[in-house]
Amino acid sequence: MSDPIIQPTVGAQRESVDPSAVTEKREGTLPRGLDRLGERKRARLEQLAQATADKGGVSLVRDAFRRLRRNPTAMVGASIVALFVLVAIFAPLLAPHDPAQRFDELTKNLTVDSIPGASSEFPLGSDPLGRDFLSRMIHGSRQTLFVGVLATLIGLALGVLVGALAGAFGGWVDNILMRFTDVMLALPALLLAISLVAMASRSSQWTVILAVAIVNVPIFARLLRGSMLAQRESDHVLAARALGVKRGAIVLRHMLPNAMTAVIVQATLTLSTAILEAASLSFLGLGDPDINRAEWGLMLGVDGQRYFEVRPELAYFPAVAIIVVALGFTLLGEGMREAIDPKSRR
Amino acid sequence: MSLLDVRDLSVVFQRRGERPFTAVDEVSFSVEPGQTVGLVGESGCGKSVTSLAIMGLLPQRGNKVTGEVNFDGADLLKLRPDDLRDRRGRDIGMIFQDPLSSLNPVIPIGTQVAEVLERHRGMDHKAALKEARELLDAVGIPDPTRRLKEYPHQISGGMRQRALIAIALACKPRLLIADEPTTALDVTIQAQILTLLKELVDETGTALIMITHDLGVVAGLCDTVNVLYGGKIVERAERHELFARPRHPYTHGLLNSVPRLDSPRGERLHAIRGSVADNIPWAEGCAFAPRCDNVVDACLDGTPPLEPTANGGDLRCNNPVSEEVAVP
Ligand SMILES: Nc1ncnc2c1ncn2[C@@H]1O[C@H](COP(=O)(O)OP(=O)(O)O)[C@@H](O)[C@H]1O
Numbered sequence: 001m002s003d004p005i006i007q008p009t010v011g012a013q014r015e016s017v018d019p020s021a022v023t024e025k026r027e028g029t030l031p032r033g034l035d036r037l038g039e040r041k042r043a044r045l046e047q048l049a050q051a052t053a054d055k056g057g058v059s060l061v062r063d064a065f066r067r068l069r070r071n072p073t074a075m076v077g078a079s080i081v082a083l084f085v086l087v088a089i090f091a092p093l094l095a096p097h098d099p100a101q102r103f104d105e106l107t108k109n110l111t112v113d114s115i116p117g118a119s120s121e122f123p124l125g126s127d128p129l130g131r132d133f134l135s136r137m138i139h140g141s142r143q144t145l146f147v148g149v150l151a152t153l154i155g156l157a158l159g160v161l162v163g164a165l166a167g168a169f170g171g172w173v174d175n176i177l178m179r180f181t182d183v184m185l186a187l188p189a190l191l192l193a194i195s196l197v198a199m200a201s202r203s204s205q206w207t208v209i210l211a212v213a214i215v216n217v218p219i220f221a222r223l224l225r226g227s228m229l230a231q232r233e234s235d236h237v238l239a240a241r242a243l244g245v246k247r248g249a250i251v252l253r254h255m256l257p258n259a260m261t262a263v264i265v266q267a268t269l270t271l272s273t274a275i276l277e278a279a280s281l282s283f284l285g286l287g288d289p290d291i292n293r294a295e296w297g298l299m300l301g302v303d304g305q306r307y308f309e310v311r312p313e314l315a316y317f318p319a320v321a322i323i324v325v326a327l328g329f330t331l332l333g334e335g336m337r338e339a340i341d342p343k344s345r346r
Numbered sequence: 347m348s349l350l351d352v353r354d355l356s357v358v359f360q361r362r363g364e365r366p367f368t369a370v371d372e373v374s375f376s377v378e379p380g381q382t383v384g385l386v387g388e389s390g391c392g393k394s395v396t397s398l399a400i401m402g403l404l405p406q407r408g409n410k411v412t413g414e415v416n417f418d419g420a421d422l423l424k425l426r427p428d429d430l431r432d433r434r435g436r437d438i439g440m441i442f443q444d445p446l447s448s449l450n451p452v453i454p455i456g457t458q459v460a461e462v463l464e465r466h467r468g469m470d471h472k473a474a475l476k477e478a479r480e481l482l483d484a485v486g487i488p489d490p491t492r493r494l495k496e497y498p499h500q501i502s503g504g505m506r507q508r509a510l511i512a513i514a515l516a517c518k519p520r521l522l523i524a525d526e527p528t529t530a531l532d533v534t535i536q537a538q539i540l541t542l543l544k545e546l547v548d549e550t551g552t553a554l555i556m557i558t559h560d561l562g563v564v565a566g567l568c569d570t571v572n573v574l575y576g577g578k579i580v581e582r583a584e585r586h587e588l589f590a591r592p593r594h595p596y597t598h599g600l601l602n603s604v605p606r607l608d609s610p611r612g613e614r615l616h617a618i619r620g621s622v623a624d625n626i627p628w629a630e631g632c633a634f635a636p637r638c639d640n641v642v643d644a645c646l647d648g649t650p651p652l653e654p655t656a657n658g659g660d661l662r663c664n665n666p667v668s669e670e671v672a673v674p
């Protein structure tokens with residue numbers, strides 16, 4: 001507060017509205033730099049939490065769905081997501097070969113500076129070990145979907161637990177939990193994920209999933225807490241209290257279900273970041289060491305990088321696949337966010 | 347003995363770093379069993395805060411409630427939170443202004459009615475749903491079996507308020523507090539809801555506190571009327587007395603600003619000049635003084651006391667409207 005000029009604008013705006021909010025923030029134990037890093041993320045979560053406050057549930061979802069369907073970018077995102085999910089589910093049917101099998105026709109032509117390209121039997125050619133590149137790309141979608149969904153679900157479950165505790169109890173429980181999430185939000189997500197994976201003794205796909213999940217816990221926790229607090233002030237919760245409904249039932253039946261709308265939107269957005277984060281970890285060699293597993297991040301990081309001069313497609317395809325899929329989830333998620341909160345449209 | 351006896355109820359809001367604000371200022375009134383009592387005043391005069399204080403529903407922090415709320419021999423303000431919670435919904439029901447936002451959007455109507463029955467009457471869900479159907483039927487919701495499974499957004503505003511009335515009366519409370527129950531509804535629906543409320547409280551013998559800014563609502567419903575201004579009661583009278591001979595200049599002004607069927611054609615309505623923003627603090631005099639036509643010197647010298655009138659009411663005014671002046 002001593003130097004208002006270097007305050008971030010968010011803080012400055014808020015100050016004019018409600019001075020107590022800023023004092024509260026500054027009481028935090030975080031160093032100022034870190035605090036500011038998390039500020040933008042927090043403001044965004046706050047907005048999403050508020051969006052579902054007054055009106056919730058079925059009518060909100062129905063209206064939002066109508067708006068979503070009229071939003072072309074969201075529909076592009078939805079199409080990408082749908083296509084990706086279908087490919088992942090039907091990968092064994094779509095892929096012409098076993099992704100782990102090394103073919104003699106391919107291995108015999110492998111040299112340090114030549115990898116067999118497209119042929120009628122192998123439409124995208126070979127990978128550096130003589131396996132069918134197309135089949136590996138197709139099977140890679142499974143791995144990406146699996147890791148992304150699982151990491152998101154675990155992160156969501158833990159985050160919802162933390163956020164619900166904070167939102168239901170308030171007071172010092174809330175304070176401690178939220179300080180904790182503040183610290184985690186202030187760290188760049190990938191850096192945090194790398195540190196977490198590095199702490200594991202042996203890396204596997206589970207360490208990746210868990211690391212990515214943990215990175216997303218504070219996001220869900222913050223968001224759910226915000227919408228729970230908004231719910232606590234809502235008319236229908238007041239009406240339920242006026243009926244003598246018990247505290248546990250108010251939290252579980254009246255606050256939580258209504259607060260989940262925002263969380264579901266966030267989950268879509270998180271799928272996109274989770275996929276990117278998981279791919280990044282694999283790219284950096286921090287993922288599953290099993291070379292037979294077809295994984296886009298790994299394909300890009302190991303084969304793509306090493307043989308970029310020889311066959312750049314080995315890098316291009318997985319890179320494009322990761323980007324397009326992440327983009328699909330982002331477009332859909334942003335569309336959903338806009339649909340439930342028309343105010344957020346820029 | 348009165349069913350509800352509110353004594354010197356005050357609510358002071360005190361936020362960190364702000365000046366304390368007295369929203370309800372030593373309000374006293376009582377409700378007899380089966381009686382309908384009006385709490386009338388402009389928006390912001392403390393009606394809702396009074397009702398929330400009675401129910402113990404004010405936020406836990408940032409306010410101070412003093413006085414007594416004696417209900418059925420117990421002071422609700424001193425009750426343990428659990429005991430008070432057991433009484434809410436069972437002994438005292440409440441209806442709020444906005445029926446849409448007062449219902450949980452993600453739970454079907456039937457389950458919401460059933461919830462209060464399960465909570466206070468120990469019914470299992472199936473029995474409660476059956477009873478819920480009867481209750482919806484009793485408040486005049488057509489096709490109640492189908493409505494049980496519908497969500498709040500699927501039914502009309504009037505029907506939502508009927509459902510909320512069914513919920514509030516489900517456990518046959520002895521007191522119902524209705525906080526502006528018709529304000530958010532269409533004019534045509536308003537009358538229906540008021541008629542329904544009147545029928546139900548007459549039928550069940552439930553006492554009713556009718557909170558409203560609309561004297562028209564009071565006219566057809568209330569036995570006794572308390573007029574609130576700036577957090578204080580300024581006039582209390584029997585309904586007929588109040589409408590025939592309003593003594594407080596504020597009440598008089600309110601009545602003059604309501605269109606009446608028997609007033610001459612083309613006559614203009616007289617709105618009270620100024621707004622609540624002009625109020626002076628009660629400590630300095632009569633809060634209404636800046637807007638009052640009858641103001642005298644004494645009005646700016648301390649709070650006028652609330653004194654009994656010859657007609658059995660109470661009045662807080664130094665220079666009341668004379669009894670002979672009938673409302674035009
Ligand atoms: N939680 C609160 N914190 C601070 N002030 C409040 C709070 N609730 C109500 N007030 C103030 O108390 C006064 C009375 O409000 P209320 O009882 O809602 O008026 P009404 O008569 O329209 O129902 C208003 O000036 C309002 O600003």
Ligand code: SF4
Pocket residue numbers: 594595596632633634635636638639640641642645650662663664665666
């Ligand atoms: S006390 Fe004085 S200012 Fe207040 S209403 Fe009566 S006459 Fe008017």
Ligand SMILES: [Mg+2]
Pocket residue numbers: 393394395525526
């Ligand atoms: Mg009110």
